[in-house]
Amino acid sequence: MTRLRQLGAVALLALAPLLSPAAFAQSPAQNTLKIGFICPFSGGSADFGLSARQGAELAVEEVNRAGGFLGRPLELVFKDDEAKPDNAQRIAEELISKDKVVFTIGFCNTGVAMRAIDTFQNAKHVLVVPVSTGTAVTAKFPAKDSYIFRMSARDAIQAPFLVEEIVERRKLRRVAIFADKTGYGEGGFKDVSAALKERGLDPVYVARFDIGVKSLVSEMEAARDAGAQAIVSYTVGPENGVVTRSRGQAGVSIPLFGSWPMSFRTVWDTAGSAANGVFMVQTIIEDSGNSRRNSFILGLNRKLQGKPVPSLMAAAQSYDAVLFMFQVLLQAGFDTSGPNLKRTMENMKKPYLGVVATHDGPFSADDKDAFSRNMIFLGRWNNGSIDFAYPADARRSAIASKKSK
Known part of the structure; x- marks a missing residue:
């Protein structure tokens, strides 16, 4: 049994006493659970945007091979922001209102992110930033109220x-x-x-x-x-x-x-x-001393067919962001609303063993940045x-x- 299957089985056993048989019967079995993903896939910043996409895709492939979330496959809804701030708000609104994604992972460029975060905050929609490091991204809103979380090392x-x-x-x-x-x-x-x-x-x-x-x-x-x-x-x-x-x-x-x-x-x-x-x-350098990291890099190399990775950090942090949020979903259960996901992220019961870092209580009501100084x-x-x-x-x-x- 893979690590993801083990995680899913344990989580379901933990949730079972809290959920009625009717809740299980009403759970959608086949329709996908949509996750927004915004990065630049074209233009001058495509090098790290495409790397981030490849890492996220690899994570979703692993989750879906293991059975998905409570029987539902994960689906990434991709949006190319082209590293243009003027695209940011429109794309954010599309993901929330039209595509109905449960949460969003995204942004490589700080200037682009800053044009969109009000949209996510006002909608009480969780945004997980795996790449952009601009200090302002997680500083605009009071931490206790913020729906903007980050899994990269801020500037x-x-x-x-x-x-x-x-x-x-x-x-x-x-x-x-x-x-x-x-x-x-x-x-x-x-x-x-x-x-x-x-x-x-x-x-x-x-x-x-x-x-x-x-x-x-x-x-x-x-x-x-x-x-x-x-x-x-x-x-x-x-x-x-x-x-x-x-x-x-x-x-x-x-x-x-x-x-x-x-x-x-x-x-x-x-x-x-x-x-x-x-x-x-x-935050991550390719080496031979960490088995989880080696497994990820091998999977990424297969995906890229041996071509050099444009940005290992962007790929790895996006991979970790997807799998961390999968763990969040398992703890959150059937309530995937923004407020419940926010509360869950601030009160994680188990550490996430990532390829970049071990995230043990990375967020709280007072802290929306997962990285500390000792992790770089x-x-x-x-x-x-x-x-x-x-x-x-x-x-x-x-x-x-x-x-x-």
Whole structure:
């Protein structure tokens, strides 16, 4: 019996005393349980949007092979937001009002998410964010009232982590910031600046740029001339590739650090060997020390037919989001209303053993972010692959990390 079948059987036994025979008789047996899924499947952010989709699809395939939810197959209702904020509200309304999804998983881009979250909140419809890390996404509404949950490491964790690495561990105090002009770049710029300010520092140079920029060579030269000892980049994959390539073209040897999108395959495809030694925040790095993680990666590789994964983090966090919510559904029983799902997520009875992390009570009435600071690592580009920057982190990662209380 698979882990999912075991989980379903145990949950049904636990629910049986609470449900009348009539409730079982009225339960729909064959119609699908619809789950909304919003990410960019086209455009410049498709690299991590498609990865997120592939991870979610893999999870749903596993659930349905194991019998679905109380006999009902899960069905993902996909919406391509194209990474365009103007699409966000319309898509959210379609999923809730027209498609009648039970809950929604979605958003890769912070600026897109911010245009839609009011729609989910006002409808009391649970939104689980598996990719977007902008701090504002889970900060807009009071936590006790919020229907916006996140299963990715927010930038309020990532930015201080990077600044601590640079300033405290490496003793580099002159930091330049490269950030795009989207909501994501703006939020990251503010978070990095705030983390520097806590240490009595200001950035020595700031470069702001549009999505689609082709060269930042002159900006790299300006950062060097300003005396920068380290550079922090806050943008998405293709633009991180431009940042990295431009650093090489300018002959700048200043250490380069990025938030998690620095790990996208497009960075290596754009910058090639110039990316070697570039650092980034990660929640998961491919390794051989964790059996659950290895099983997931093998399944993902089969799905991609051996092609490189554009974003392992996006795929893995979306996979975990689907299976975590399946566990939520099992605990919630037949009441899949938004308010009951919210209450259930805030009071989980059993841990979810994920491929990225062990989520044991990840949410509460006062906390809608599943990741804490101890659950992230520093990764590094090494000849087309992402390695752990520190061997101790590789050993620590063999045991899926768990949120600190």
